[in-house]
Every structure is written in C-alpha cells, then in structure tokens.
Amino acid sequence: xxxxxxxxxxxxxxxxxxxxxxxxxxxxxxxxxxxxxxxxxxxxxxxxxxxxxxxxxxxxxxxxxxxxxxxxxxxxxxxxxxxxxxxxxxxxxxxxxxxxxxxxxxxxxxxxxxxxxxxxxxxxxxxxxxxxxxxxxxxxxxxxxxxxxxxxxxxxxxxxxxxxxxxxxxxxxxxxxxxxxxxxxxxxxxxxxxxxxxxxxxxxxxxxxxxxxxxxxxxxxxxxxxxxxxxxxxxxxxxxxxxxxxxxxxxxxxxxxxxxxxxxxxxxxxxxxxxxxxxxxxxxxxxxxxxxxxxxxxxxxxxxxxxxxxxxxxxxxxxx
Amino acid sequence: xxxxxxxxxxxxxxxxxxxxxxxxxxxxxxxxxxxxxxxxxxxxxxxxxxxxxxxxxxxxxxxxxxxxxxxxxxxxxxxxxxxxxxxxxxxxxxxxxxxxxxxxxxxxxxxxxxxxxxxxxxxxxxxxxxxxxxxxxxxxxxxxxxxxxxxxxxxxxxxxxxxxxxxxxxxxxxxxxxxxxxxxxxxxxxxxxxxxxxxxxxxxxxxxxxxxxxxxxxxxxxxxxxxxxxxxxxxxxxxxxxxxxxxxxxxxxx
Numbered sequence: 016x017x018x019x020x021x022x023x024x025x026x027x028x029x030x031x032x033x034x035x036x037x038x039x040x041x042x043x044x045x046x047x048x049x050x051x052x053x054x055x056x057x058x059x060x061x062x063x064x065x066x067x068x069x070x071x072x073x074x075x076x077x078x079x080x081x082x083x084x085x086x087x088x089x090x091x092x093x094x095x096x097x098x099x100x101x102x103x104x105x106x107x108x109x110x111x112x113x114x115x116x117x118x119x120x121x122x123x124x125x126x127x128x129x130x131x132x133x134x135x136x137x138x139x140x141x142x143x144x145x146x147x148x149x150x151x152x153x154x155x156x157x158x159x160x161x162x163x164x165x166x167x168x169x170x171x172x173x174x175x176x177x178x179x180x181x182x183x184x185x186x187x188x189x190x191x192x193x194x195x196x197x198x199x200x201x202x203x204x205x206x207x208x209x210x211x212x213x214x215x216x217x218x219x220x221x222x223x224x225x226x227x228x229x230x231x232x233x234x235x236x237x238x239x240x241x242x243x244x245x246x247x248x249x250x251x252x253x254x255x256x257x258x259x260x261x262x263x264x265x266x267x268x269x270x271x272x273x274x275x276x277x278x279x280x281x282x283x284x285x286x287x288x289x290x291x292x293x294x295x296x297x298x299x300x301x302x303x304x305x306x307x308x309x310x311x312x313x314x315x316x317x318x319x320x321x322x323x324x325x326x327x328x329x330x331x332x333x334x335x
Numbered sequence: 336x337x338x339x340x341x342x343x344x345x346x347x348x349x350x351x352x353x354x355x356x357x358x359x360x361x362x363x364x365x366x367x368x369x370x371x372x373x374x375x376x377x378x379x380x381x382x383x384x385x386x387x388x389x390x391x392x393x394x395x396x397x398x399x400x401x402x403x404x405x406x407x408x409x410x411x412x413x414x415x416x417x418x419x420x421x422x423x424x425x426x427x428x429x430x431x432x433x434x435x436x437x438x439x440x441x442x443x444x445x446x447x448x449x450x451x452x453x454x455x456x457x458x459x460x461x462x463x464x465x466x467x468x469x470x471x472x473x474x475x476x477x478x479x480x481x482x483x484x485x486x487x488x489x490x491x492x493x494x495x496x497x498x499x500x501x502x503x504x505x506x507x508x509x510x511x512x513x514x515x516x517x518x519x520x521x522x523x524x525x526x527x528x529x530x531x532x533x534x535x536x537x538x539x540x541x542x543x544x545x546x547x548x549x550x551x552x553x554x555x556x557x558x559x560x561x562x563x564x565x566x567x568x569x570x571x572x573x574x575x576x577x578x579x580x581x582x583x584x585x586x587x588x589x
Contacts, residue, residue: 213436216389217450217502218426221418227449231440309440309482 079279083270084286092266093287095180099252099262103187104245110188111195118200129196136193142254144190148182149258183255191248198240202233234306242299246292253284263287340365340537341386341506346395348381355381357561358395363506363554366535370548370569373558374584379541380433382558383508386539387428388421399427400505426454429499429507433514435491437483443470443494444479447501455502462501469497473527489520493527500531507531509540545588549573557581 069075083089117129136144152173161167177185206229214224253264261269263284271280304314316324341363348356355378363369371379384390386397388405397404404424406413416424437446447466451457470476473493475486483491492512499507509528513521525547532538532551542548548555549569556566557576564578576582 207436209432209434209436210438212389213430213432213438215422216387216425216428216430216432217498218422218424218454219450220422220453223453227453228438232438306440309442309484 074278075282076276076279079274079276080282080286083280083283088266088270089263089283089287092261092263095260095262096249096252096264097291099180099183099187099255099260100245100249102184103191103248103252106184106188107191107244107248108195108199108241110192112199114192114196115199115203118196119203133193133196136190141186141190141251142257145183145186145255145258148177148186149179151177151182179258179260183252183258183260187248187252187255191244194244195241198237198244199233201240202235202237203229205236206232231306235303235310238299238303238306242295242302246295249291249295250288337365337367339363340400341539342396342398343382343386344396344398346382346385346397347393348378348385348390349393355561356385356392359558359561359563361556361563361566363537363539365537367553368532368536368538368540368551369554369556370552371539371541371556371558372543372545372548372584373564377558378561379558380510383430383510383539383541386506386508387425387430389425389430399424422454426450426502427505429502429504431492431495431499431507431509431512433511435483435488435495435515437491437495437498439483442480442482443475443486443497446483446494447498450498451501466497466501469500470494472500473497474523487520488516489523492516492524496524496527496531505537507536507538509538509542511541511543513542513544543588545573545585557584559584 114129114132117125118133120126120129155173158171158173159167160169210228210232211224214228219228252262255262256265256268259265267280267284271277274280300317304317307314339362341361343359343361346356346359347354357378359378359382361369361382371382373379381390385392386399386404388397391405396406402424403413405416405421407416408414437443438449441449444463444466447469448459448462451462451466452459467476467479470479473496475490475493475497478486478490478494483494486494492515496512512528513524516524521544525544528538528540529547529551540548540552552569554566555569555572557564557572557578557580559580564580565572565576571577572581573585576585
C-alpha cells in the first residue's frame, strides 16, 4: 500500500532525534523587509532636500520672519482670531445643539424648521453670508426689542449693535451651527436605542437621560467631527479679512502691503496657524481618550507613554 | 391568598396594522413568580413592555399595586400622565432586558447607583453601600469598578439585575434574560433569579427555559397570537396542557 510505504519513507528520511532539538525549541528568525528601508531612505532624502531649501533659499527671508513673528501687532491680531474662533465655536455649537434637538423632536413642524435652517446655511457660501451680515444696516437701520407685532421697548441702531466684529461672529456662528447640528444629531442617533430604553425603564428623568446617559456616549462620535469643525473654523476666520477685521491674516496682508515682503509674512501667519492647530489637535486627542472610557478593552498608550516605553526598553537593552 | 400586585385588563396593542396584543387579562399576586412562554411573535415581550409603559397600550388597563399605569382616570375619561409621573411609576418596576443594556460608559457600581440617585432622589452616599451589597448578592461584588464591556454576558446580566433591584421595585420584569447568553452562562443568571424568587419577590419572566419555569414558576402563562391561550400551575400547563397549541409548542421546545 502507498500509505505504508510513505510512512516508512518519512521515517527513514527523518534524522535521528538525538541530534536536533524538537521544533518548539528552535530559534525564530523574523522576516526581513528590505523595501521598507528603501522607502525610508527615499523619504529621508526628500525631507532633507526640503529642509535644505528652507534654510538656504534667501527667498524665505527668515530674518524678516523672526522680526515680525512675535511683534505686538501679530499678537493682537492672533487674539482677534482666537476670539472669533472661540465665539464662533461656543455660539455655533450651542445653536447647533438646539437645532439638532429640534430635528430629533416629536413635532414635524420643528423638524422641518430645523431641516430648513441647515439647508439654508449649508447652501449659502460663508463669504456671501458674512457680507450680508456686514451690510445688515442697509436692510434694517434700527433693531428693537419688544412684543412681536406689538409695542417696542428698546431701539438700537444696527451699526452700533453689530460692529464688523459682531457681524463676523454672527456669520461664523450661524454657519457653524448648521454643521454642528448635523454632527451632534449624528452622535446622538449613533447611541444604541437600548441605552435610552434602559434609562426610561429605570425612571431616570428626561434631561438626565440626555446629559448623563446619551451625551457622554454620543461624544465619542461627536468629538472627532467637532474638532475638525473647530480647526476648520479657526483657519476659516481668515475669510473675515474681507471685512477689514484686524485678525491674523488681515494684519499680515496689511504689513506686507507696506513692506512688500510677502513670503516671510505669509509664513508668520502659517506658522501661527500650525502651532495653534497642533495645540487643538493635542486637546482633541486627550478629550477623545477621556470619552473612550469603558468602550475598548484597553486604551492605546498616549504618545508620551509610548516614548517613555521605548526609552525604557532601549536603556534596558543598553544595560544588558 | 395574597393581594393582586399586577393587574392587566383587556390589553390591546397594534404596531401599524399588525395586532400584537389582542386582549390580554393577567393577574399576578404579590410574592409569586409568573413565567410567560410562547413562540416568537406571540406578543410576550410587548406585553412585558406594556406593563411599565415602555409601550403605550391602545386599549385596556395596567395596574400595579392598585395604581393605574400611564393614565389618570377623571370621570369616565383617561388622561395620559405627564412624562415625569410615568417615570416615577416606572421606577417602581424593575426591568431586565435581553441585551442587558448596561450603560457602557459607567462602571458596574455607577450603573446600579444611577437610577436610585436620579429617579428616586436618594443620596449617593446612602445608595453606594446598598449597591455594593446588591452586586455582592448577585455574585459580582468584585466587579464594582469594572466597565460593562470587560464583563462576561452572565456577569453583565447579573449587574443589570442588581441595577433593577436597587430601585426596590414592587415588581420585577425579565424579558428573556438568558437568551443572549452562552449556554454555560445561563445557569449563573437563572440561579440569581431563583434566589430572588425564594426571597418572595413578585416577578414576571418571559423565558424559553422550560426546566426553569417548572422549578420556580407559581403560574405558567402560554401565549400565542397576542392572547393568553392558557395559564395555571406548571404541572398543569407544562405536563398536561389543555390546548392543542400549548401541547405542540411544549413538545417542540422540550
């Protein structure tokens, strides 16, 4: 039979057991990845060329960059940019939360109004909308507070109430609210229906159901998208330079309009945008970790923990 | 004979054109265990969810300890209660779900503490020791600070039972409490429920576990097509069913 001859053949081919250790004790040699090293080398060369250009090309004009990077004008412009971002985010997300709750409400009327708001403000380009608010005084010279269709108590001149900065904040916030509403709604509907059902079955009050049970779990999907929006709003504030508001980008334009050093001054704005976006991204990372508690079996280490672990491994290796 | 704790009269419920409950009458006496059996789609879960008004019934009344659930009678009209009052009524009923529905972002102890604090306005520092005792009682005392996702299904369901007990409910409702569990974990959850039965809790359990029903039920209810086909002590309904439909079902699941 073939089977018997096969077994006897393998038995014969096998070297005696005394000379080789059993398979389980054999050392393991990892696979090599030569192409990875090639890739790393190519990227390193490209990075080196870029860095070399940054340093040696006189066009970047680094002395001018450093001359303006930390001046008082730039700092006050940065403060305006940060104010616009802060107010735009806070008001935008607050209004967005209201609109999201309207879209999720039981009343079809509220649903339609909320949908209409989102539709309108996503349809109008931000810059067009900003110019509308800027020219609000042309449509309504006076605003007043009172009973609808009834007597009015207080009057304001539109221009004194909405300076350019007010118009900009209003425009950014209204625009942001439309996007924030959809992000918040998306987060809320991503929470398992069973969570609400359990909360209702336990008799937990309505508001508490939302803030204690639903929102913390919704935050997991709200946060990455929300952070995207905050960062894009932060950079998007540069658009209000069309309204001559002295924020970072406008101020940089004013300076290079005077001294015609365009590139180094654009770099001043760029580097500040990068620095602050980095800070926002770091804040996002730690916020996400906070809201991830209970969701994954073990949280991945933070970059700092990773560096510390690698360092410890290296020192241990060096010591041995 | 003890007082009637739970009283359902002529309960009807439709989802769209589908009539899920077609007139259910059920009385559960205090301190007894009722197990509801029946094929899927027979309306068992809907009936259970109607008891604590998670489903609004179309017709019929639900009373717990004499109190009308979900409505207030004034003259010969029923007025729907405000949300706040419905929530108060629900906090007297413990509900255990098939899929546990523990709050994923809260550790086991916080899951148990949440409702007594927010729904019954008890003090957190008073509730916490009680919650720890409850976790101990269902055999997960060492898991107080563990998040639900790190617990096995059986452990999660036992935390969910502790969470329901923390409200000191008048009635405990179980909606297929072991259906989502691995076979080897079913026993640990059933043991907890059996112990509660011995302690004299009033319970209504929707279950497919016939052996369990035989062991702990005072009354077995067989439902089919949105009505109660028959009910009675386990040895009658399970061993000597009066209806052909019941007989067919029990011979299939045994």
